[in-house]
Amino acid sequence: MSDTPDPRDLHTDTLAIRWAQLRTDEMSHSDPIFLTSSFVYDSAAQAAARFSGEEPGNVYSRFTNPTVRSFEQRLAAMEGGESCVALASGMAAISSTFFTLLAPGDHVISSRSVFGTTNVIYDRYLKKFNIDTTLVDLNDLDQWRAAIRPETKLLYLETPSNPLSEVGDIEALAKLAHDNGALLIVDNCFCTPALQKPLELGADLVIHSATKYLDGQGRCLGGAVVGPEEILKEIHGFVRSAGPCMSPFNAWVFLKGLETLGLRMKAHSENALQLAQWLEQQPGIARVHYAGLDSHPQKALAERQQKAFGAVIAIEVEDSDGRRDRQAAWRFIDATRLLSITANLGDVKSTVTHPATTTHGRVAEEEKQRSGIGENLIRIAVGLEDVGDLKNDLGLGITALGFE
Ligand SMILES: *Cc1c(COP(=O)(O)O)cnc(C)c1O
Numbered sequence: 001m002s003d004t005p006d007p008r009d010l011h012t013d014t015l016a017i018r019w020a021q022l023r024t025d026e027m028s029h030s031d032p033i034f035l036t037s038s039f040v041y042d043s044a045a046q047a048a049a050r051f052s053g054e055e056p057g058n059v060y061s062r063f064t065n066p067t068v069r070s071f072e073q074r075l076a077a078m079e080g081g082e083s084c085v086a087l088a089s090g091m092a093a094i095s096s097t098f099f100t101l102l103a104p105g106d107h108v109i110s111s112r113s114v115f116g117t118t119n120v121i122y123d124r125y126l127k128k129f130n131i132d133t134t135l136v137d138l139n140d141l142d143q144w145r146a147a148i149r150p151e152t153k154l155l156y157l158e159t160p161s162n163p164l165s166e167v168g169d170i171e172a173l174a175k176l177a178h179d180n181g182a183l184l185i186v187d188n189c190f191c192t193p194a195l196q197k198p199l200e201l202g203a204d205l206v207i208h209s210a211t212k213y214l215d216g217q218g219r220c221l222g223g224a225v226v227g228p229e230e231i232l233k234e235i236h237g238f239v240r241s242a243g244p245c246m247s248p249f250n251a252w253v254f255l256k257g258l259e260t261l262g263l264r265m266k267a268h269s270e271n272a273l274q275l276a277q278w279l280e281q282q283p284g285i286a287r288v289h290y291a292g293l294d295s296h297p298q299k300a301l302a303e304r305q306q307k308a309f310g311a312v313i314a315i316e317v318e319d320s321d322g323r324r325d326r327q328a329a330w331r332f333i334d335a336t337r338l339l340s341i342t343a344n345l346g347d348v349k350s351t352v353t354h355p356a357t358t359t360h361g362r363v364a365e366e367e368k369q370r371s372g373i374g375e376n377l378i379r380i381a382v383g384l385e386d387v388g389d390l391k392n393d394l395g396l397g398i399t400a401l402g403f404e
Helices: 013-017 043-054 066-079 091-099 116-129 141-147 170-179 229-242 248-259 263-282 299-305 327-334 365-371 387-400
Strands: 083-087 107-111 130-136 150-159 183-187 205-209 224-228 285-289 312-317 351-353 377-381
Touching: 013 066, 013 248, 013 263, 043 248, 066 248, 083 229, 091 116, 091 205, 091 229, 107 116, 116 130, 116 224, 116 263, 141 170, 150 170, 150 351, 170 183, 224 229, 224 387, 263 285, 263 312, 263 327, 263 387, 285 351, 312 327, 327 377, 327 387, 365 377
Parallel strands: 107 130, 107 150, 150 183, 183 205
Antiparallel strands: 083 224, 205 224, 285 312, 312 377, 351 377
């Protein structure tokens, strides 16, 4: 391409297909994959210039690889960010960001509704370095405000939350962070840039588990951080030394995944909205949590900051004898034939999960109650199968609750 267009002039769906496309001398139309650990030089002098950073270029795939770079540049453009660093997994992205930005004595405020393993980082690893974390309710701004301390460095959230679809006000939380000299970090795994762009709403950094919708077909683990170059170069420095880099093969799979992201997120959201509306009408379903429903208290906020509502629904079941317990939930889950019983999500295959005994199994009873993770709660991550077939499959669960 001679004249490269400005990414700000292109739609996210176009960037997902066209941005930072790799070409070799063979001019392949599909992106080539650079499956190599190291690179060679024309001369000893060039090797020295590359290593010192005097001459830009590839050195070693722990910190420079063309396929990984292509994925980073494409995702950065899609999120509207200056720069991106790709990592081995979502957790590598989260932990590398924390370990780069935090020092002993610092303080973090986080939504209590974050990915379970993120909580393990707070409890077991940040604590070890004398970094304290305060957990607050995602949608209660007063709690965030009250938790601010002079040493608060980061505010951290996922929106919409997993599994209850609570929505955090990114704009308001960015303002709160900035008024107090802190940064706002948003894990955008559930929406992806196809549905939500936290940087445009004032967030400083966006985190991804590429393992989920960026891949979209459950093949590879990966993660990413997107934001200003000034911060990302520090995180890149950490990755260069600590080593949690993304494999070039995985980067190539994610590049292919990104090409269909917009279409998939739209279809996931349409299927999920139809199922959520249908589930609300069914016997044995005491409550449906999904930000796209009129019954959701933060539907207006979700509409303001998201293009659609995503794929994750949570339901509370009640059997025909009025029991809202683990047995009822497990009977419902075990009666389905099509849905995969797994804790994963972000796949074209629909999945069904019992959070209280899996994803949130290690969470203390009191904390579970506080977060609304009841024994009768079931999470459904809606895939791209025909929605009629999904209704029929969930219908088997409803029959198992004792309803016709
Ligand atoms: C899965 C997930 C992670 C962790 O990502 P991995 O790729 O499994 O390490 C982080 N945040 C959210 C919201 C997730 O769903």
